[in-house]
Amino acid sequence: MISEARKYQAFYTKSTPIVDYMVSKLSLQASDKIFEPCGGDGVFVEAILSENEFAHIDICELNPKSVEILNEKFSDCPNVIIRECDTLLDTELKFNSCFGGIYDKIIANPPYGAWQDYEKRAVLKKMYPELYAKESYGLFLYRCIELLKEDGILSFIIPDTFLNLHMHKALRNHILTTTQIVELALFPSSFFPGVNFGYANLSIITLSKKSNYKECLQNVFNVVNGFSEVEQLTNIEDEHLKTYSFKQEDVFNNPDHAFLIAENSNILKLINQSKFKVGDIADCVTGFYSGDDKRFLQVISPELKNGKHYNLVNAETINSDYKNNPDILTGIDGHQHFLPIVKGGNTKYLKPESWFMNWSKEAVLHYKTDKKARFQNPKYYFKFGIGVPMISSSSITASLIENKLFDQSIVGIFPKDESLTYYLLAFFNSPTCNKLIRTINPSANNPANYIKKIPIIIPEKSVLELITEITKNIVDELKAIGRYNENEELKIWEMIKQIYKV
Ligand SMILES: C[S@@+](CC[C@H](N)C(=O)[O-])C[C@H]1O[C@@H](n2cnc3c(N)ncnc32)[C@H](O)[C@@H]1O
Numbered sequence: 001m002i003s004e005a006r007k008y009q010a011f012y013t014k015s016t017p018i019v020d021y022m023v024s025k026l027s028l029q030a031s032d033k034i035f036e037p038c039g040g041d042g043v044f045v046e047a048i049l050s051e052n053e054f055a056h057i058d059i060c061e062l063n064p065k066s067v068e069i070l071n072e073k074f075s076d077c078p079n080v081i082i083r084e085c086d087t088l089l090d091t092e093l094k095f096n097s098c099f100g101g102i103y104d105k106i107i108a109n110p111p112y113g114a115w116q117d118y119e120k121r122a123v124l125k126k127m128y129p130e131l132y133a134k135e136s137y138g139l140f141l142y143r144c145i146e147l148l149k150e151d152g153i154l155s156f157i158i159p160d161t162f163l164n165l166h167m168h169k170a171l172r173n174h175i176l177t178t179t180q181i182v183e184l185a186l187f188p189s190s191f192f193p194g195v196n197f198g199y200a201n202l203s204i205i206t207l208s209k210k211s212n213y214k215e216c217l218q219n220v221f222n223v224v225n226g227f228s229e230v231e232q233l234t235n236i237e238d239e240h241l242k243t244y245s246f247k248q249e250d251v252f253n254n255p256d257h258a259f260l261i262a263e264n265s266n267i268l269k270l271i272n273q274s275k276f277k278v279g280d281i282a283d284c285v286t287g288f289y290s291g292d293d294k295r296f297l298q299v300i301s302p303e304l305k306n307g308k309h310y311n312l313v314n315a316e317t318i319n320s321d322y323k324n325n326p327d328i329l330t331g332i333d334g335h336q337h338f339l340p341i342v343k344g345g346n347t348k349y350l351k352p353e354s355w356f357m358n359w360s361k362e363a364v365l366h367y368k369t370d371k372k373a374r375f376q377n378p379k380y381y382f383k384f385g386i387g388v389p390m391i392s393s394s395s396i397t398a399s400l401i402e403n404k405l406f407d408q409s410i411v412g413i414f415p416k417d418e419s420l421t422y423y424l425l426a427f428f429n430s431p432t433c434n435k436l437i438r439t440i441n442p443s444a445n446n447p448a449n450y451i452k453k454i455p456i457i458i459p460e461k462s463v464l465e466l467i468t469e470i471t472k473n474i475v476d477e478l479k480a481i482g483r484y485n486e487n488e489e490l491k492i493w494e495m496i497k498q499i500y501k502v
Contacts, residue, residue: 012040013109013157014193018204021233022107022155023047025183025206032056032104037087037144041069044107045080054079058103060087088124088139097146101209106147106154110140130170138162138171141205145179148209153182160186160203163259164441166449172257176248179207181221183236186261191230201442204233217249223261255453262439266501270455271439279452282415282424285380286448287387287406288341288357291366291373296358298338304354305345313338313356322359322382323403329378331364339382344389344409346397348429349471350478351387357405374408381405385414386425388451391444396437398428400475411448422471423464427456429489430496459499467492 013019023044028051036044039061048055059082061067067084074080087093096102113135116124124133131138137158144154162168175181185204192202210216226242244261254260260268278284290296298313319336322328331337338356345351367373387401387410406412415421427433433454441450458464470488477484
């Protein structure tokens with residue numbers, strides 16, 4: 001059984017500054033026909049009625065219990081019409097969308113990632129073939145843009161993932177070519193009482209419908225961020241906030257129409273214009289999963305993070321000869337069949353050898369046939385490259401994969417020219433790289449697809465050699481004494497900053 005809250009994603013907008021900001025963005029007029037597509041308990045409707053008690057408002061709401069509350073609350077308002085229906089499937093709304101829209105204003109906090117049963121998901125996929133049907137908020141936004149009249153205004157509070165994620169490319173295309181964005185406010189999800197997504201921030205997008213796509217692309221809009229408290233939404237000119245202007249055409253021309261929001265215009269230039277991206281000079285691939293780590297993975301010491309959940313490896317079963325074994329991908333015969341594996345965790349330059357995978361012939365056969373196991377990209381196993389954890393708690397980090405296995409929480413990066421390995425290792429550990437990846441994807445995730453898009457500049461030979469040498473020294477120091485001279489690292493960061501001007 002799924003809970004009511006999960007089924008309907010009923011997180012109500014109990015924040016006066018958020019509600020006031022969104023209502024003010026609608027520039028309400030007395031004659032407006034207004035739509036609230038997911039009524040909840042009616043916070044937006046109450047705020048609108050307190051400005052104009054005669055406002056014409058249509059509300060849709062799926063949950064019968066919420067409809068009951070709405071009926072009670074607004075029983076004295078003949079101008080408020082409440083329907084129990086599914087905004088995404090309703091035929092009346094579908095009809096009105098097809099004929100150019102009927103609303104002057106729309107305001108919503110739609111469900112995010114609302115649970116949809118498989119039947120409904122299949123119907124939604126058919127109705128919105130271009131969109132990502134699993135993420136409900138995008139479908140609500142699309143439906144509501146269609147429901148707006150020409151020049152009608154909409155204000156939505158939604159996660160900011162639609163700005164960058166691949167799967168929302170079609171939605172970005174729709175927004176950029178059928179609407180003029182009025183303003184985009186970006187702030188932490190913790191501003192929203194009771195909700196903290198962790199994985200994403202929140203955004204309020206206000207836009208106005210325009211059928212002429214050239215006028216859409218010429219539109220210039222502001223993005224506001226740098227909020228430290230929710231009250232700042234009521235004073236968007238607050239000098240502590242950061243405001244950036246963008247032309248829609250420029251966003252449209254970005255790779256995948258992504259909204260790249262960066263303080264430094266050099267960052268945008270690099271992302272759009274650099275001759276090479278990481279994906280051009282290196283293979284970026286996800287690593288291995290045994291399907292059952294408790295059974296196959298062993299640890300060097302129980303003291304290690306999560307170590308106590310795994311069996312201790314017997315030093316005599318560790319194989320150190322495997323690098324010369326041409327048949328390594330079929331497994332190892334005999335007693336010594338445990339091999340080192342690089343796992344996630346944000347350690348720079350070099351990870352100590354702490355985890356070992358069972359690589360016996362039997363085990364490898366299991367990995368190749370088990371449904372849960374991922375024997376993916378095996379041609380990169382046991383090669384010399386670098387690994388970037390898929391999730392970085394703060395800054396992106398990278399460490400060497402010295403002819404080891406690497407697991408699926410890591411993206412393995414294997415330069416086509418192996419002599420670039422130490423330069424890339426230095427680059428991935430630099431603040432410059434962090435700024436670039438966080439502009440390409442502001443969440444803490446670094447999947448291979450985003451890493452491939454990071455611009456790369458190979459410096460002149462002498463600089464390349466110097467960075468390579470210092471980085472090698474750092475790795476050697478780590479091997480010898482377990483730490484390195486941070487001043488040397490600062491030198492590298494400065495050189496990389498000079499190369500990229502970021
Ligand atoms: C995130 S809440 C927001 C409610 C209200 N607008 C607010 O801001 O407080 C989303 C609401 O949408 C309703 N809902 C979920 N799926 C819906 C659908 N397909 N059609 C209409 N309403 C839906 C839920 O029952 C819930 O009340």
